Amino acid sequence: MRKYSKQTRILVAVDCIIFGFDGERLKVLLIKRGFEPEKDKWSVMGGFVQPDESPSEAASRVLKVLTGLENIYMEQTEVFGNIDRDPIERTISIGYYAFIEINKYKTQITDLYHAEWIDIKEIPQLIFDHNHMIDVALKKLRYKAALHPILFELLPEKFTVPQIQALYEQVYGSELDKRNFSRKLFSTGLLVKLQEKDKSSSKKGAFFYKLNQDSYKDNFEKFLNFIPNPQALLS
Amino acid sequence: MRKYSKQTRILVAVDCIIFGFDGERLKVLLIKRGFEPEKDKWSVMGGFVQPDESPSEAASRVLKVLTGLENIYMEQTEVFGNIDRDPIERTISIGYYAFIEINKYKTQITDLYHAEWIDIKEIPQLIFDHNHMIDVALKKLRYKAALHPILFELLPEKFTVPQIQALYEQVYGSELDKRNFSRKLFSTGLLVKLQEKDKSSSKKGAFFYKLNQDSYKDNFEKFLNFIPNPQALLS
């Protein structure tokens, strides 16, 4: 068969907004570019989609190269395709966002790309439309996390209730009532209490919990409103 | 400045899933392809992104060429980028979905592309991954419509309560209690009652309503759950 001979091919990139949580602050992994264009400026990590990979494979590859991590939850945000968003050459970029447990991230790789965790409140000016990409990812994160238990991806295997609450408070930039929060949390049936306590942040210590993986998967797509029983309907 | 010389450029397309509602059934606008590859097979309408347009501009152009309509609500679904999704040549396609009032669609243009409204329950086998694209768009539509008043885009300027209800019932494939439905509907403050009645579907006649455009815009992003007051937080 022949090709679509009269059409223009375009550079396609992926850019990854990588969120992390250190127990106190929500952060994004940014790199200081070691190459042109915009050398030494901050940006999110990205790369071009190669002939032998799908965009999501490209995003996973980029994530792995930067952090050494695989099998991480990633999701598309949206496509950024303005004609002049990259001054060198037209490039259409597919945005992805990922959640990683900040301590799994190996710092030895950091130096290679001059990568750093930057507090979400202190993002510097980035190249191209990368600030906008982060805004979009953050908005999507907030939207999704209000309806689905997605933020657990940011927590270590064992975590405490005060830690989760701090995470939600970071994401939404507001304080939550701990009594109502913990009740809601437990009512999901997602948490399994462990015997061990985290004594690092208080004298009394806070119990560790882990995710009930089965009900986590089962409940991931659940949410409510407008339609009487959307859980049953959205499948 | 020089180009990213070592990278491979890729064909980028947009494909538009166009939803319509005829007062009874939810439908999708499909075309019978008049060109190779897959001539005479059904597909959704799409086109390649041109050098002088962004993907969303391309989607609007495709929609206009097919339906004659402009300024229609469109939104990205996701990117479909498997290496072999188009057997002729690798093409990355950005999915869009649109809602149009079915009667605004001019049938004279239909013939040009052999376009037809197909009931959502009766989608034939389509080329490439187009069936999957429709599934994704439909899922997204259901998700979004459960939280936001998006389905009004499918209705004519004047509509009746039984019509909206029928639309929701089509979208979710389930029956709704009309007492609860109308109460919820009116509580949004989105509707303005008109004097005129629609007598076409009953002897008694049903009152027409129109959208309160101001509160429609104000309320578009509202919804609830998991976080105490997400409306205030998502902005």
Next chain:
DNA sequence: TCAAAAGTGTTTCGTATACACCCATGT
């Protein structure tokens, strides 16, 4: 007068929210 669709109210129940005190422990 009857059939067919439109329109309207009440009760019940569950969940969201507001709110304040006791517990455990290291210093």
Next chain:
DNA sequence: ACATGGGTGTATACGAAACACTTTTGA
């Protein structure tokens, strides 16, 4: 003993859902 953060319970209010009858009018 006390300061610090962890953990728990209750009362109220609001919204969701279940449920059935009356109205209008063309045939």
